[in-house]
Amino acid sequence: MQRIHIVGCGKFGYRALEFYAQKKEPQTLVLVDSDEENLIAGQKLLSSANADFSTSSRDAVDYLVTLLDDPEALQNDWIIPTVPLHLAFAVLCRVSRRGQLPWTILPSLPNLFTGERDEIYSSLADFLCPPDCPQPRTHCFHTGKKRDPSLLNLLARLEYRQQGGRGEKLPSLILPSTQIGPGLGGFPLRRLGRIISFVNDRCPGPLLFSTACRCHGVTNILGPHDKESVTHAAA
Secondary structure, three states, rough: OEEEEEEEEOOHHHHHHHHHHOOOEEEEEEEEOHHHHHHHHHHHHHOOOOOOEEEEEEOOOHHHHOOOOOOOHHHHHHEEOOOOOOOOHHHHHHOOOOOOOOOOOOOOOOOEOOOOOEEEEEEOOOOOOOOOOOOOOOEOOOOOOOOOHHHHHHHOOOEEEHHOOOOOEOOOEEEEEEEEEEEEEEHHHHHHHHHHHHHHHHOOOOEEEEEEOOEEEEEEEEOOOOOHHHOOOOO
């Protein structure tokens, strides 16, 4: 049985719930939010929808870390992250027992801005995207212009070196976000599990980690196994 975990039921999570409430096919949803009011609002919305649903008031990171230990969930389930943090990165930090590093310089990415947890956001768009964007493969839905290269390709080729540009180039790993509905993205849990296993087995040094779709992404620096070189842990 496939479950869809909507992690965060605030503004963007509610939009995801509205999308699934309108679907005619049966859905199995899990609503995750530490705010009880958000869960109640989500329950009211889904009460008359064709969906089986359950709720969890656990912290988002704790919830997802626990879910990774569930073999059935790891095989079948999908995650829609709508919490105000780089959720996949926070889970990676927790599971790998590694912290995050600050940006010594900012990388060359389009329309870049920084967040509150040393994450950087980048986007091919310098405008507010329409909420019903279906993310066409070859062009921008809003402008009709060709999308070349995609942000996924830019992040994969990203040249970033610490120590003011004098250190070694950091590997750049990307968790692709799949378009589920207009303006709505997520990823299968197994995709995150495979990346975490790869990092633990093959990547002892610092690296760039992004969650991204073709147009928008969020990126952090994962510190090395040597905890003394990590400046601060992920919240």
